[in-house]
Structure formats: C-alpha cells, structure tokens
Amino acid sequence: MLGVVARRLLMGIPLMAVISLVVFVLSSLAGGSTGQAILGPTASPESIAELNAQLGADRPVLVQYGDWLRNALSGDLGTSVTTGFPVSETISSRLAVTLSLSVGALLLVIVLGVASGAVAAIRGGATGRLAEVLAVLGRGLPSFWLALIAVLVFGVNLAWVPVSGYVPIGESASGWVQSLIVPVAVLGVAETALVAVVTRAEMLSAMRSDYVRSLRSNGYPWKRIVFKHIAKNAAGPVLTMVSLVFVGLLGGTILMEQIFGMPGLGTLMVSATTKHDLPVIQGLAVFYTAMVVVVFLMTDIATGYLNPKVRAR
Amino acid sequence: MSAVIEGPSTDEEFRRAAERGAGFFSRLLRQPLVVVCALVLMIVVVGCLLAPWVSPYAPLEQDLLNIYAKPSADHLLGTDQLGRDILSRMLHGGRVTLAGIAQAVAVCTAIGLCLGMAAGTLGGWVELVAMRLCDLLLAVPGLVMLLVVLGIYGNNETAAMITLGVIMSPTLARVVYSATIAVREEPYVAGARVAGLTSLQIMRRHILSGVAGPALTQISIVAAVACLVEAGIGYLGLGVTPPAPSWGNMVTDAQQAMPLDAWMLVPTGGIIAIVTLSLTLIGNGVRDAYMGRSSGSTKSFSWRALAARVSQPLTPARPGETPPGREAVLSVNRMTVSLPRGKGEIPIVDTVSFDVKPGEAVAIVGESGCGKSMTISGVLRVLPMGAHVQAASITFKGVELTSLSERQMNSYRGTGIGFISQEPISSLNPAFTVGHQLEEAVRLHRGLSKHEARQIAHELMTRVRLPDPEVVAKKYPHELSGGMAQRIAIARALAGEPELLIADEPTTALDVSVQCEILDLLRDLREQSGMALILVTHDWGVVAETCDRALVMYAGQIVERADVRTIITRPTHPYTRALLHSSSVGAAPRQLLPVIAGAVPPPGSWPLGCRFASRCGLVEDACRSGFIPMVSLGEGAGARCIRTAQDGLVKA
Numbered sequence: 001m002l003g004v005v006a007r008r009l010l011m012g013i014p015l016m017a018v019i020s021l022v023v024f025v026l027s028s029l030a031g032g033s034t035g036q037a038i039l040g041p042t043a044s045p046e047s048i049a050e051l052n053a054q055l056g057a058d059r060p061v062l063v064q065y066g067d068w069l070r071n072a073l074s075g076d077l078g079t080s081v082t083t084g085f086p087v088s089e090t091i092s093s094r095l096a097v098t099l100s101l102s103v104g105a106l107l108l109v110i111v112l113g114v115a116s117g118a119v120a121a122i123r124g125g126a127t128g129r130l131a132e133v134l135a136v137l138g139r140g141l142p143s144f145w146l147a148l149i150a151v152l153v154f155g156v157n158l159a160w161v162p163v164s165g166y167v168p169i170g171e172s173a174s175g176w177v178q179s180l181i182v183p184v185a186v187l188g189v190a191e192t193a194l195v196a197v198v199t200r201a202e203m204l205s206a207m208r209s210d211y212v213r214s215l216r217s218n219g220y221p222w223k224r225i226v227f228k229h230i231a232k233n234a235a236g237p238v239l240t241m242v243s244l245v246f247v248g249l250l251g252g253t254i255l256m257e258q259i260f261g262m263p264g265l266g267t268l269m270v271s272a273t274t275k276h277d278l279p280v281i282q283g284l285a286v287f288y289t290a291m292v293v294v295v296f297l298m299t300d301i302a303t304g305y306l307n308p309k310v311r312a313r
Numbered sequence: 314m315s316a317v318i319e320g321p322s323t324d325e326e327f328r329r330a331a332e333r334g335a336g337f338f339s340r341l342l343r344q345p346l347v348v349v350c351a352l353v354l355m356i357v358v359v360g361c362l363l364a365p366w367v368s369p370y371a372p373l374e375q376d377l378l379n380i381y382a383k384p385s386a387d388h389l390l391g392t393d394q395l396g397r398d399i400l401s402r403m404l405h406g407g408r409v410t411l412a413g414i415a416q417a418v419a420v421c422t423a424i425g426l427c428l429g430m431a432a433g434t435l436g437g438w439v440e441l442v443a444m445r446l447c448d449l450l451l452a453v454p455g456l457v458m459l460l461v462v463l464g465i466y467g468n469n470e471t472a473a474m475i476t477l478g479v480i481m482s483p484t485l486a487r488v489v490y491s492a493t494i495a496v497r498e499e500p501y502v503a504g505a506r507v508a509g510l511t512s513l514q515i516m517r518r519h520i521l522s523g524v525a526g527p528a529l530t531q532i533s534i535v536a537a538v539a540c541l542v543e544a545g546i547g548y549l550g551l552g553v554t555p556p557a558p559s560w561g562n563m564v565t566d567a568q569q570a571m572p573l574d575a576w577m578l579v580p581t582g583g584i585i586a587i588v589t590l591s592l593t594l595i596g597n598g599v600r601d602a603y604m605g606r607s608s609g610s611t612k613s614f615s616w617r618a619l620a621a622r623v624s625q626p627l628t629p630a631r632p633g634e635t636p637p638g639r640e641a642v643l644s645v646n647r648m649t650v651s652l653p654r655g656k657g658e659i660p661i662v663d664t665v666s667f668d669v670k671p672g673e674a675v676a677i678v679g680e681s682g683c684g685k686s687m688t689i690s691g692v693l694r695v696l697p698m699g700a701h702v703q704a705a706s707i708t709f710k711g712v713e714l715t716s717l718s719e720r721q722m723n724s725y726r727g728t729g730i731g732f733i734s735q736e737p738i739s740s741l742n743p744a745f746t747v748g749h750q751l752e753e754a755v756r757l758h759r760g761l762s763k764h765e766a767r768q769i770a771h772e773l774m775t776r777v778r779l780p781d782p783e784v785v786a787k788k789y790p791h792e793l794s795g796g797m798a799q800r801i802a803i804a805r806a807l808a809g810e811p812e813l814l815i816a817d818e819p820t821t822a823l824d825v826s827v828q829c830e831i832l833d834l835l836r837d838l839r840e841q842s843g844m845a846l847i848l849v850t851h852d853w854g855v856v857a858e859t860c861d862r863a864l865v866m867y868a869g870q871i872v873e874r875a876d877v878r879t880i881i882t883r884p885t886h887p888y889t890r891a892l893l894h895s896s897s898v899g900a901a902p903r904q905l906l907p908v909i910a911g912a913v914p915p916p917g918s919w920p921l922g923c924r925f926a927s928r929c930g931l932v933e934d935a936c937r938s939g940f941i942p943m944v945s946l947g948e949g950a951g952a953r954c955i956r957t958a959q960d961g962l963v964k965a
Contacts, residue, residue: 011448011449012452015449015452015453018449019453019458023461023465026461026462026465026466027465120615121615121616122615122616122617123615123616123617124614124615124616124617124618125615128614128615136590136593136594136597137590139534139537139538139589139593140537140586140589140590140592140593140594141582141586141589141590142541142544142545142548142564142582142585142586142589143541143545144544144545144548144564145564145578145581145582145585145586148564148567148568148571148578148582149578149582151571152571152575152578156571156572203616204614204615207616207619207698208697208698209739210734210736210739210740211739211740211741211742211743213690213695213734213740214732214733214734214740214741214802214805215742216619216695216726217693217695217726217727217732217734217815218726218727218731218732218754218805218806218808218809219723219724219725219726219727219728219757219758219809220723220727220757221723221757222616222723224757226616229742229744229745232742232744232745233742233743233744244451247451247452247454247455248455250454250456250457251454251455251456251457252456254456254457254460254549255456255545255548255549258549259568269457269460270460270549270551272464273460273461273463273464273551274464274550274551276464276465276467277464278464278465281460281461281464281465284457285457285458285461288454288457289452289453289454289457292452292453292454293452296452306744307743307744308743308744308789308791309743309789309791
C-alpha cells in the first residue's frame with residue numbers, strides 16, 4: 001500500500017515539474033516577453049529591453065526556470081505582471097470558489113451517477129437507457145450553452161436563483177448554496193450520466209462473473225450479492241472513472257465561472273490568458289496539476305482499500 | 314518455416330477475421346441513426362466549405378433596420394443584434410470550427426496510432442515508456458493547458474487545437490494499445506509472426522484492421538470534444554476575434570442578446586450540439602458495429618434478467634423420456650434451457666430427463682459445448698441473463714421447483730443443493746478474505762452468531778483438510794493455490810449441509826495430484842454425510858473413480874445413460890465409445906489416444922436427425938431422416954441411437 005502511494009507521489013512530482021517546464025519553454029518560444037506584456041504594445045523596444053533586464057527576463061529560459069522552481073518550492077509563485085499581487089496569494093483567495101464548484105459537482109456526480117447506474121444495473125429497462133441517452137446528450141451539448149439556457153429558465157424566467165455571482169459561505173450559507181445550485185448542476189449533469197453508464201457496465205460485468213454465479217448457486221440473497229459482493233468489486237473502476245471526471249470538472253469550472261461571473265481560478269485563468277500574464281498562467285497550470293495529482297493519490301489509496309491485489313503490490 | 318501456420322484452425326481464424334471485416338460496414342450502415350448522423354454531418358461540412366458561395370449574405374453584412382429578426386424566408390435562421398444573417402455567419406464560422414476539429418483529430422490520430430501500435434507490437438521498453446507517457450498526459454487538465462497555450466501564443470487557434478490533439482492522444486493510444494494486444498494474441502497474428510513476417514508487416518496487414526473499430530470510436534469522440542472545445546474557446550473570446558464569426562462567439566453574441574431575444578440561443582448553440590451529437594452517435598454506432606451487436610440490445614441486461622423465465626414445455630412427451638422417479642432426491646423431467654440470441658432464443662439444453670437417488674453419485678459426461686454445465690445451471694436456475702427454462706417438472710425431495718418463485722427457489726440453493734464450480738479461484742470473491750466468505754456462508758445458512766460462525770467455519774476448513782485454517786482464513790483468493798481455493802469452495806458449499814452437491818468440473822483446472830486429493834475428499838465427504846452428488850466432467854477416470862451412474866451428453870441431448878461399470882465396459886452409443894476411446898481409461902499403456910474428428914455442432918445449428926451423425930463411423934441414411942428417440946436398455950439405462958433400436962446393441 002505504501003508502495004502505491006509512494007509511486008503515485010514519485011509520478012506526481014515530476015509531472016508538475018514537467019508541466020511548469022513546458023509552460024516556460026513554450027512561452028520562450030512564443031516570442032513575446034514579460035517586459036512587453038507589462039508595458040503594452042505601444043512601448044519602445046529600448047524600454048522593453050530595459051525592463052526585461054531589470055526583471056531578469058533576458059536570461060536563458062532554463063536559468064529563469066531554475067529561479068522560478070527554487071522560489072516555487074518555497075511557496076513563492078512570483079508576481080502577477082498586471083496586478084502586482086503575489087500569484088500564490090491571488091490563487092488562495094480565489095480557491096474557495098473553484099473548490100465549491102468542482103467538489104459540489106463531484107459530489108453530485110458520485111451520488112447521482114452511482115445511484116442511477118446501480119438502479120439501471122439492477123432493474124434494467126428504462127433507467128439504463130435514460131443514462132445512456134443522457135450521457136450521449138451530455139457529451140454532445142456544449143456546457144456553456146446549457147448554462148445559458150439554465151440561466152434563462154431558472155434565473156430570468158422563473159427567478160428561482162440569482163443569475164450570476166458568488167456568495168462566500170462565511171457571508172451567507174443559504175446564499176452560497178443558491179449561487180452554486182445552477183452552475184454545479186450544469187457542470188455535473190454530463191459527467192453524472194457518464195459515471196452512471198460506467199457503474200452500470202461494471203456491475204453488469206460483475207453479475208456475469210464466476211463468483212456471482214457461485215454466490216447465487218449457494219443461495220445468497222440478492223441484496224447481499226449486489227450491495228456487498230458486487231459493490232466492492234465494481235467500486236474500484238467506478239472510482240477511477242470518477243477521478244478522471246474530476247479532471248474534466250476542473251476544466252468545466254473555467255467556463256462556469258465565466259458564465260456565472262464567479263471570482264474563481266477559472267476567471268483568473270481567462271483574464272491572465274487574455275492579458276498574457278505569464279506568472280499567473282504558470283502558477284495556475286502548476287496548481288491545477290497539483291490538484292489533479294492529489295485527487296489521483298486519494299483514488300489510489302481508496303482503490304487499494306477496495307482491491308487487495310493492488311494493496312499487495 | 315511457413316509450414317507451421319498451416320492447418321484447419323488457422324484457416325478458420327483467417328476466415329473469421331475476414332468475415333468480421335466484411336460485416337463491419339454493412340452492420341454500420343444498417344443502423345438508421347448512424348446514417349442520419351452521417352448525412353447531417355455531410356450537409357454541415359459541405360455547407361461550411363462552400364460558405365462563400367452558398368451563404369445568402371456576407372458574414373459581416375449588417376442590416377440595422379432588421380435586428381433580432383425571427384426566422385423568415387429572407388433570413389432562414391433570423392438575424393442578430395446588428396441585423397447580420399445568422400445562417401450566413403454560421404456557415405462562415407463553421408469553417409474555423411471544422412478546421413480546428415480536423416487539426417486536433419489529425420494530430421491525435423497520428424500520435425495515438427503510432428504510440429499505441431508501437432507499444433502493442435514492439436513491447437519491451439517501448440511499451441513501458443509509451444504507457445508511462447500516457448499516464449503522465451492523462452493527469453494534465455486539458456482546458457487549463459489549452460488556456461496556457463492560448464495565453465502564450467496570443468489567441469492562436471491552430472496552436473490550441475494541436476495542443477488538444479496532443480492532450481487527447483493518450484486515451485487513443487491506450488485504446489489502440491489494448492486492441493493491438495488483443496489482436497496480437499489471436500492465432501492468425503501469432504501464425505504470421507512464426508511465418509517470419511516482420512513487426513512492420515504484421516502491423517500493416519493484420520493489426521491495423523483489428524484496431525480500426527475501437528480507434529474509430531475513440532477518434533469520433535476526439536472530434537466531438539474538439540468541436541466543443543473549439544466552440545468553448547470562441548465563447549470565452551479567446552479564438553477568432555469578433556466581428557469575424559465563429560460558432561463559439563456567436564453564442565457569446567446570443568448571451569448578450571438573451572434578455573431581449575432568446576431565439577438567438579437556439580441556432581447558435583444548436584449547430585454545435587448537432588455536430589457533436591452526430592459525431593458521438595456515429596462513434597457509438599461504430600462501436601456497436603465492430604462489437605457485432607445491434608444498437609439497443611443492452612436494454613435487457615440487468616440483475617432482474619438473471620432470474621430465468623420458467624414455463625412448461627410446449628411439445629408432448631416422446632417415448633423414452635422417463636417419468637420422474639418416486640424415490641429420487643432430484644428428478645428432472647423434460648427440461649429445456651434456452652438462451653437469448655438476437656431477437657429470439659436458442660436451446661442450449663434440449664429436453665433432458667434424469668433422476669438422482671439419495672446418496673447416489675451421477676456423472677454428466679461429454680465434450681465441452683454439449684450443455685453439461687447448462688443442465689445443472691438449469692436445475693439450480695442460476696443462468697446467464699435472459700435465460701428460459703422449460704420443464705415438465707423438476708422436483709427436489711418431492712418439492713416442485715418449477716412452480717417456486719425466485720425467492721423461494723433461493724431457499725433451496727446452498728441449503729438443499731450445494732454447488733462448486735470449475736474455476737476455484739474465480740469462484741471466490743476477490744475482494745474479501747476466504748475466512749470472511751466462509752463465515753458469511755455459515756451465518757447465512759445456519760443463522761449463527763459471529764463467534765459461532767467462526768468456529769463452524771474453522772471446523773469446515775478442517776473437514777476439507779486445509780492445513781492451518783487460522784492462516785488460510787486471513788488470505789485472499791488470489792493468494793491461494795487452486796487446490797486450496799477449491800477446498801474453500803467445497804467448505805462453503807457444505808456450510809448449508811446440502812443433501813445434493815453439484816460439482817461443475819471441480820478438478821479440471823487443477824494439477825493431476827491435486828485432482829486426486831479433491832476427488833478423495835469428495836468421496837469421503839459423501840461417505841460421511843450420505844449426500845448425493847452430480848459431477849460434471851469430461852474425464853472418464855474421474856467418472857470411474859467417483860460415480861455410480863453416468864449420463865453422456867452430446868449437443869444438448871442425453872445420448873446414453875447407464876451405470877458406470879456398464880458404460881465403461883460395454884458402451885452402447887457410438888459417441889460414448891468414441892469418448893472412451895479418446896480417454897486413457899481402459900487403454901493399453903503407451904497407446905496413442907485417438908481424437909474424435911470434427912466438432913460438436915453449436916447450439917442453433919443442430920441437425921434434424923442424430924446430432925452425432927456427421928462424426929459417426931456407423932452413420933447411415935436413416936440417422937439423418939428424423940428425431941432419434943432414447944431406446945431403453947432396461948434398469949434405467951438407454952441410448953439415443955438408431956442401431957440400438959434395430960438390434961438391441963450396436964455392434965462394434
């Protein structure tokens with residue numbers, strides 16, 4: 001078990017290093033310099049060069065990367081070139097929004113997805129078909145479009161929920177919930193159907209397995225077979241799917257935050273992208289990757305608990 | 314060297330692979346949804362490509378007197394807030410989206426195919442590095458990386474779509490990799506390797522065709538995702554700069570107009586939805602086509618479908634089909650087991666009747682594919698999904714099982730009738746310790762406390778002669794040897810103190826020395842408890858050693874029944890004799906064992922007359938002319954052979 005954790009950590013750290021290096025190299029290949037980003041397109045080449053020299057942005061890319069890495073390891077991700085605030089501070093002040101969105105959607109996905117997948121596997125008929133259709137629709141319909149329709153229906157026409165904005169939980173718990181309902185639902189609906197389809201498929205394949213045949217032949221009640229024996233075996237692959245879903249949800253938060261005007265990491269990413277704010281882009285890329293690595297690590301631990309073969313490795 | 318690949322089995326494989334390839338497109342085109350989606354996609358693609366010529370207005374042409382127009386003959390999809398024709402903008406904007414999709418798909422396909430096929434064919438360090446690389450890429454949040462690229466390269470969409478192609482390639486590489494491995498293991502590819510073809514030739518000739526189906530499915534998913542991502546980028550204002558149209562920024566326009574005119578949302582988002590949905594559905598269609606199933610057939614799969622349908626047979630009893638014996642512990646009368654295939658069902662077991670007396674050991678013998686296992690599964694009513702059992706009657710200790718509900722039936726499984734299966738390790742749940750599973754069975758059947766159950770489980774493990782029960786109990790199935798796992802499975806079957814034990818090839822998967830131990834154990838257990846035994850096997854040695862009576866099955870029918878001594882010394886049916894000839898029982902030492910030429914006809918293609926006719930040396934015209942009845946030979950013995958009817962015994 002410790003080996004599994006150690007291996008995942010050993011893979012996660014180089015991954016973050018590689019991602020940050022790629023971002024660095026890409027930005028040096030792109031041409032545009034930090035000085036130019038700060039001073040804008042009208043600045044003279046001389047003043048840009050001067051500022052670059054001052055910031056150390058004229059040194060070889062690997063040297064700059066080394067500097068950045070050393071600082072990053074001590075928690076300093078640099079300073080935004082547009083706002084002047086430290087990147088790590090900006091990220092931590094906006095983290096709650098993105099976490100509320102993505103974790104909320106993840107919970108929805110797990111609870112609804114697994115439940116409906118299980119119902120489809122047990123009862124068959126319409127539920128399974130519905131999950132499949134929803135999964136296809138969810139993959140096919142653009143989430144930002146769905147979000148706009150949801151805003152139109154629930155925000156404007158029915159006026160059940162606020163159209164945009166984010167209320168911190170510290171300010172008002174009910175306001176926080178209200179501001180999250182629609183974005184979380186839109187974010188999670190497609191992935192919920194996907195998890196339902198995977199849950200159903202895993203449970204069905206377990207139902208065809210030799211051990212279930214033996215359990216049935218030995219007179220085990222169906223509830224015990226399904227909710228104990230099949231559940232523990234199907235949970236592993238479903239969990240792996242869920243962890244992949246989380247990666248997708250993180251990307252989805254970018255669009256949702258933009259649509260619903262929420263001050264999270266996604267809006268930060270979009271504005272940094274339009275303003276060419278490299279330190280912020282860099283910091284966010286590494287931070288997002290770190291979140292994924294942590295989720296994968298937790299998945300591995302859970303899979304190890306569920307599957308003794310993994311644990312033994 | 315090339316001589317090695319000759320032989321009927323390889324030919325067969327080649328033929329089957331060719332058939333699979335040939336049927337693929339016809340199966341694909343037989344799905345109406347796929348055809349409709351393909352047509353829609355074609356119309357969209359052609360329309361966008363010809364946009365400068367076919368679109369009714371220029372994409373930037375404004376008509377400020379006619380803003381927010383609803384669909385009309387002039388503006389088929391209406392106009393936006395600047396009076397621009399939405400259809401025209403859509404056709405022009407689509408060019409960007411479609412180009413983006415093409416770029417992403419091209420990059421993804423190139424990388425994914427190369428990586429996956431190289432890893433799958435070459436193996437070794439290439440495999441290791443490629444798969445590690447894929448693991449690494451999978452952990453990259455896609456949209457974030459896209460924004461990074463867009464941020465650095467200043468709204469360069471080509472760069473973004475190429476990045477998307479790279480990010481999505483590991484999934485395709487994995488799909489191709491596993492498909493390659495599957496194809497690699499197929500005999501015809503192994504044959505090609507032995508025949509001296511190089512890896513590159515093998516890849517081109519054999520693997521590419523086998524990989525095409527799964528890869529196409531994944532590629533259509535990539536295309537759908539690329540479409541959504543391209544539109545998403547446009548929506549965020551990061552791609553094409555307005556006022557030039559793109560599908561994404563048209564949604565942004567619609568969003569701004571939303572309070573005044575919600576209509577604009579419909580065509581702008583709709584076109585994206587139509588294209589992605591079509592791509593996804595085509596992908597599903599491709600998957601269904603290469604998996605050889607028609608779409609929608611998965612509906613009947615569920616736990617509920619595991620409960621077999623039970624009904625009375627439609628045909629009246631034919632002569633020779635024995636009525637139920639009074640004193641039997643189990644009596645099966647005219648049972649037919651059918652499994653669903655396509656829209657109908659085909660019989661796997663055909664009108665089988667037999668009795669098992671208390672304490673008796675009955676063997677069911679035959680080649681694989683003759684319906685032996687399905688016969689006992691039919692009795693237990695533990696069958697694959699959608700199965701159908703027809704039987705005049707199945708009684709256990711006088712209780713009519715066919716009239717019991719699934720729940721009532723369950724109370725006989727385990728307690729009245731115990732079951733052990735062929736693969737000891739996979740018959741145990743891999744996720745729980747064997748001790749836990751055994752205790753669970755004990756508690757379930759005897760309703761004991763945890764502590765008592767542990768004690769009984771311990772006793773059971775001692776009874777099945779497991780060394781160190783304490784140690785073994787803490788182990789998981791995969792940590793046990795086959796013999797130990799089978800002892801656990803036997804102990805579990807004994808937990809309910811059954812009066813009849815059904816063993817489905819209990820020793821087939823085991824080493825020869827372990828086989829003997831397990832058979833000894835079964836015999837001793839039977840002597841101690843006096844339970845009856847049904848033993849499914851294809852090993853005459855096992856039959857001779859363990860059983861009192863034998864039923865020989867061929868192609869779903871019982872073709873001969875007799876007590877074991879008679880059947881081994883004086884077999885009546887030609888199939889029984891051929892089976893005995895091909896086994897070592899009674900053979901002189903070091904004599905080469907003959908095999909029976911030909912194969913068992915599969916269910917669904919059973920001939921009208923004698924099903925063994927095509928492989929029988931004594932075949933005559935009458936064998937093929939009609940139903941062959943079971944001919945009684947007295948004392949419960951009988952044979953299903955036309956020659957038995959003619960002269961009592963078939964002459965050798």
